[in-house]
Amino acid sequence: MDVRSNRREQGGSSAITANRLLDGRTVWLGAHGWSEQIAEARVIANTDIEAAIEDARARAAADSVMAIYGVQLLPDTATPEPLTMRERIRAFGPSVHPAFAISPQEGQRHE
Amino acid sequence: MSDTATRPLPVGHYTYDQVDHDFLRARVEQFRDQVARRISGELSEDEFKPLRLMNGLYHQLHAYMLRVAVPYGTMDARQVRMLAHIARTYDRDYGHFTTRQNIQFNWIRLEDTPEILEQLASVEMHAIQTSGNCIRNVTSDEFAGAAADELVDPRVHAEILRQWSTLHPEFTFLPRKFKIAISGSPHDRVAARFHDIGVVAKPGPDGAVRFEVFVGGGMGRTPIVGVRIHDHLPEEDLLAYLEAILRVYNAYGRRDNIYKARIKILVQALGLDAFREKVEAEFAAMDRARYRLTPETVAAIRARFGTPDLIAPADAPAKLAADRAANPHFDRWARTNTHPHRAPGFICVAVSVKPAGGIPGDATSHQIDALADIAERFSFDELRVTHMQNIVFGHVRQDELLALWHALGEAGLATPNLGLIGDIIACPGLDYCALANARSIPIAQKISARFADPTLQEQIGRIHVNISGCINACGHHHAGHIGILGVDKKGEEFFQITLGGSAEDDAAIGQIIGPALPEDATVDAVARLIETYLTLRQEGERFLDTYRRLGQAPFKDSVYATA
Numbered sequence: 001m002d003v004r005s006n007r008r009e010q011g012g013s014s015a016i017t018a019n020r021l022l023d024g025r026t027v028w029l030g031a032h033g034w035s036e037q038i039a040e041a042r043v044i045a046n047t048d049i050e051a052a053i054e055d056a057r058a059r060a061a062a063d064s065v066m067a068i069y070g071v072q073l074l075p076d077t078a079t080p081e082p083l084t085m086r087e088r089i090r091a092f093g094p095s096v097h098p099a100f101a102i103s104p105q106e107g108q109r110h111e
Numbered sequence: 112m113s114d115t116a117t118r119p120l121p122v123g124h125y126t127y128d129q130v131d132h133d134f135l136r137a138r139v140e141q142f143r144d145q146v147a148r149r150i151s152g153e154l155s156e157d158e159f160k161p162l163r164l165m166n167g168l169y170h171q172l173h174a175y176m177l178r179v180a181v182p183y184g185t186m187d188a189r190q191v192r193m194l195a196h197i198a199r200t201y202d203r204d205y206g207h208f209t210t211r212q213n214i215q216f217n218w219i220r221l222e223d224t225p226e227i228l229e230q231l232a233s234v235e236m237h238a239i240q241t242s243g244n245c246i247r248n249v250t251s252d253e254f255a256g257a258a259a260d261e262l263v264d265p266r267v268h269a270e271i272l273r274q275w276s277t278l279h280p281e282f283t284f285l286p287r288k289f290k291i292a293i294s295g296s297p298h299d300r301v302a303a304r305f306h307d308i309g310v311v312a313k314p315g316p317d318g319a320v321r322f323e324v325f326v327g328g329g330m331g332r333t334p335i336v337g338v339r340i341h342d343h344l345p346e347e348d349l350l351a352y353l354e355a356i357l358r359v360y361n362a363y364g365r366r367d368n369i370y371k372a373r374i375k376i377l378v379q380a381l382g383l384d385a386f387r388e389k390v391e392a393e394f395a396a397m398d399r400a401r402y403r404l405t406p407e408t409v410a411a412i413r414a415r416f417g418t419p420d421l422i423a424p425a426d427a428p429a430k431l432a433a434d435r436a437a438n439p440h441f442d443r444w445a446r447t448n449t450h451p452h453r454a455p456g457f458i459c460v461a462v463s464v465k466p467a468g469g470i471p472g473d474a475t476s477h478q479i480d481a482l483a484d485i486a487e488r489f490s491f492d493e494l495r496v497t498h499m500q501n502i503v504f505g506h507v508r509q510d511e512l513l514a515l516w517h518a519l520g521e522a523g524l525a526t527p528n529l530g531l532i533g534d535i536i537a538c539p540g541l542d543y544c545a546l547a548n549a550r551s552i553p554i555a556q557k558i559s560a561r562f563a564d565p566t567l568q569e570q571i572g573r574i575h576v577n578i579s580g581c582i583n584a585c586g587h588h589h590a591g592h593i594g595i596l597g598v599d600k601k602g603e604e605f606f607q608i609t610l611g612g613s614a615e616d617d618a619a620i621g622q623i624i625g626p627a628l629p630e631d632a633t634v635d636a637v638a639r640l641i642e643t644y645l646t647l648r649q650e651g652e653r654f655l656d657t658y659r660r661l662g663q664a665p666f667k668d669s670v671y672a673t674a
Contacts, residue, residue, distance in 0.1 A: 024170050067170070074273050089172060099203075
């Protein structure tokens with residue numbers, strides 16, 4: 001996938017995202033590995049994010065993920081929320097199919 | 112063995128022979144091995160990506176996306192049911208019809224893909240050349256072989272081009288992707304002038320088929336209307352001449368800059384005359400006997416197409432007239448969603464896959480199955496996907512049109528808006544596409560909901576609203592009477608409006624009218640553009656006609672004076 005949305009704001013924080021190899025789904029790097037729920041993502045200061053991305057990329061094959069990059073987060077949210085529309089759609093699902101959405105509150109994918 | 116020996120030839124498309132079946136089977140096994148090696152880690156993503164793309168497997172925002180080729184847009188009911196099965200079994204119950212007359216599945220798992228391709232192969236379908244810098248799926252007129260205004264049925268030649276271009280060894284790694292469309296009607300329904308090559312078949316003075324050839328058209332970052340490079344190409348030279356064009360492009364097309372790599376840039380850089388000289392030189396130097404398209408070859412391909420038995424009861428037109436007179440809703444739909452057929456007692460049906468407030472081109476597995484059932488019952492087992500993201504039944508008896516309309520209604524597919532403001536072309540946009548800058552679908556939904564009233568739509572009349580989520584222009588916004596382009600401004604979506612585009616005989620590129628607007632303001636702007644048109648139009652004018660007569664000023668003022 002085209003890796004974009006790597007804007008970094010001084011003093012801000014980011015999460016690390018990727019896509020799973022087997023099904024391509026968006027995942028977020030949490031304290032206990034990769035999760036579909038951005039609510040479980042580790043919030044990493046932008047001063048530390050590049051090193052964390054490098055670490056994650058080094059483990060990509062073992063973790064069966066691809067296209068790893070950092071996503072700038074909105075400040076002061078209860079759970080991590082991306083800054084850009086593109087990353088919000090990746091995190092919470094297509095805006096046009098409520099049935100496919102992942103709720104930011106519940107952190108659950110509705111099937 | 113193929114099952115073609117035991118079933119009649121399908122109407123409207125070529126039937127595979129054993130060579131075709133063997134090739135596809137081998138290709139599926141090759142990809143199965145490639146997927147296994149990717150999953151095992153033997154292949155990196157960088158190594159695997161070109162292999163999956165050659166089999167139509169993209170990776171988009173949420174999952175893998177599989178784009179299945181529908182050659183010249185035509186399928187039989189058995190193939191359509193397979194697409195419904197794939198949507199139901201491997202996707203989230205949807206398929207998405209595209210402007211290349213293909214279908215995409217947005218939620219595919221990598222590990223399922225070999226199985227999906229195997230099942231597609233069982234019904235003579237595949238996803239080859241739906242991606243990559245090769246000759247893509249050849250598109251054609253959605254009313255091919257049926258329209259009253261058609262001069263030559265282009266599908267046999269579309270099939271010949273498909274076979275010529277499939278895995279063509281010289282043209283697998285072109286500077287950039289290459290799109291060919293072919294029509295046989297004087298009324299351009301294939302956007303011939305917006306293709307790398309557009310071919311229009313017509314009868315010559317001696318009755319033999321000749322081709323008008325356009326080259327160097329396209330949309331994307333640099334929209335250009337194609338130019339006529341040949342006016343009367345003999346049938347026997349079709350392959351040789353196209354081969355010569357492709358060779359010149361392959362030799363001189365830019366490979367150093369992806370944004371300047373399409374043939375349109377080369378034609379503009381050289382100028383048409385110099386480009387034509389190079390093509391003619393290549394054409395003259397070729398072993399023409401090797402490329403000669405003989406009448407026997409054309410006949411052999413034609414023989415693998417089924418033909419419909421177009422016999423209708425003598426009172427079929429009278430029955431249709433009576434049905435229309437008795438039911439105003441049916442009458443409205445028949446007025447907007449049909450097209451004259453060449454045979455007495457028959458009619459072409461265009462099914463809108465654009466319900467008010469819906470997602471353009473999206474269909475559930477239930478709807479796809481319903482389309483297959485209707486094709487089987489009413490249209491010789493055949494349907495076509497259109498470049499407007501709709502569906503066409505080519506050959507429907509007029510006395511059966513009411514029953515067909517009822518069947519469409521039961522499937523939620525009887526929206527009476529073909530060619531009207533609700534019939535919006537929209538790319539998947541940022542909701543699905545990894546390249547997009549903005550969402551296309553929500554704005555399409557809001558516009559179609561705003562203008563949902565079918566009476567209002569008919570009052571507004573023929574208009575094309577086209578929406579793209581980025582400058583790659585998959586929603587053909589350059590060719591929209593009203594075009595909308597999504598742009599990204601610091602992570603937020605804005606939309607640029609263009610006016611005056613057309614993909615038809617009067618092909619033109621829409622012009623930007625002013626600064627980009629937020630989503631809801633864009634919907635309001637479209638409403639004001641329509642109000643302005645309704646106020647200023649003269650008798651019989653389409654939106655495009657009024658715009659061309661008056662120019663941009665009154666329309667621009669309507670958008671920005673109050674924005």
